[in-house]
Amino acid sequence: MNSRTFDAGAVLGLDLSNFQNAAARLCDDMLRTPLLPYFGNGALGHVVLKAENLQPGGSFKIRCAANVASALAPVCNGRMATASVGNFALGLARASRSRGIRVSVHVPDTAARIKVQGLEHLGARVVEHPFDQWWAIMTSRQTGEDDGIFVHPVCEREVIEGNGTIGLELIEQSPEIDTVVVPFGGGGLASGIALAMRAAGSSARIVAVEVETSTPLASAWRDKRPVQVIKSPSFVDGIGSTRVLNDMWPLLQTLIDDVVTVSLADVRDAVRSAAAHNHLLLEGAGGAALAGALKYPSERVCAVLSGGNIDMSALAEILGPALP
């Protein structure tokens, strides 16, 4: 296994051309997703939705994954390994297939079945681990196997560049956006969007949103350093961890302007409202972004709807009991 290192300082130094080049590399792998007005009853027209749930594979992760596959294809000898709750791995499996790269994916045993099935359908090799062991792979970059160059789903320059392409699109689609609410998993999405928007001259606030079941960033924010937290299981499987990654903390301190926490009930309401009013399906992380945007005071706030890969049975349960 080849281990790569992550240089936060170099990432903080990325400039506009890095993100523009990534956007050019990715245009055949992904959609330029629409920016849609939110039509929920309570909204006053100030909330807009970046519909990354409409991407191939159902999440923004195709952006960072395709950028990784494109950049590393010449040096990976046809094999890559990653550790991911699913969406990054889905993107990597998809982007790697057309480039002749075999992907091994290490997932926590809490990953949504629909994501595991999707990985297998795309030809990836899937290895399940108890959550703590999986988290150890995330922090050590050691899978314990000889399964190719290890690609981290968050702490990689190419990941952050790929995610930043969302920021470039937001500025083009609606320069008046003053606040961007981003679901917080490991920080790769928020960091990429923040870096790209600032490189392009925007002063929009970047707000990270967490769900009450797992608040590593709010805790680190309070204590001014990464600390261990409890992660309770829930249908929100795309974000949440037990600790902010040490490698990411220097970026997060610099790039994120505020942190908000939403409840599981808020997320359910947001998923139901996006379905009923905008006819978009969201997974929990996407619902968290909308819930955060609805709570955050702003003239024009964008919720980054990170993905839509929710188990149909979980969705049916959210939609079923209460008519909107």
Next chain:
Amino acid sequence: MNSRTFDAGAVLGLDLSNFQNAAARLCDDMLRTPLLPYFGNGALGHVVLKAENLQPGGSFKIRCAANVASALAPVCNGRMATASVGNFALGLARASRSRGIRVSVHVPDTAARIKVQGLEHLGARVVEHPFDQWWAIMTSRQTGEDDGIFVHPVCEREVIEGNGTIGLELIEQSPEIDTVVVPFGGGGLASGIALAMRAAGSSARIVAVEVETSTPLASAWRDKRPVQVIKSPSFVDGIGSTRVLNDMWPLLQTLIDDVVTVSLADVRDAVRSAAAHNHLLLEGAGGAALAGALKYPSERVCAVLSGGNIDMSALAEILGPALP
């Protein structure tokens, strides 16, 4: 009540500028909806989706309704009446509110509850009728009340112009589309798209799709004239009738190239697949378009996803039992 007449010959004579002018009038009322690749498992990349379910009010009807409201506002004396299963009326209520017009909506008692609630929420006056009485209003343009100028949801020049703006967008978004599959309700959507695309020089086939529970067009096609058919109730409430409107038949004969019928099971599968793979919520009519496109042999076929206003309980039932 003021009755207006419908001149099919004049509508057949609409030229490109009529549709371009409508598009310019409507830009503040509606979205230019994205054209998205279909990501379902069985697809080979040749199916694209015109996501009209993402429109304000959840259906393409905002286009024709806003064009009507915009054109008739100066002459309607602040009142309009219509007969609609819901989506046209929702659009008219929405577009009329900002223009100070009070709308009365005559609906069949089979209309989805979510649409009736939406109308009332938008301030419209709703009058329910048994289906046969409602259909009599549709054909006679007589509501039996003094409730303003009557606007037909299908047989109006302004309706067909507004719907045609979809065709202009399709040509710009993907000139290589060779087939457009359109759900058939009264024929206003298919006619508008066909007229606009031909006016713009396209030779794409226009295929109308019906559900097995109501096939007035397939029956008229076979008998070369409108005939009475049975309409069985189902969750597909946005399309289907007991007879092709006489006023529309000259247009349909000229503009529609083929008619396909899909089963209710096909529609359910399409609704489930659009949710699972594209994270888009469709109502039955939208599902019928996708089901039709999946059956229709073509190099590049576009399904017009006409709307997303499905009862959440019906949706939960479709999504719940079988995991994709």
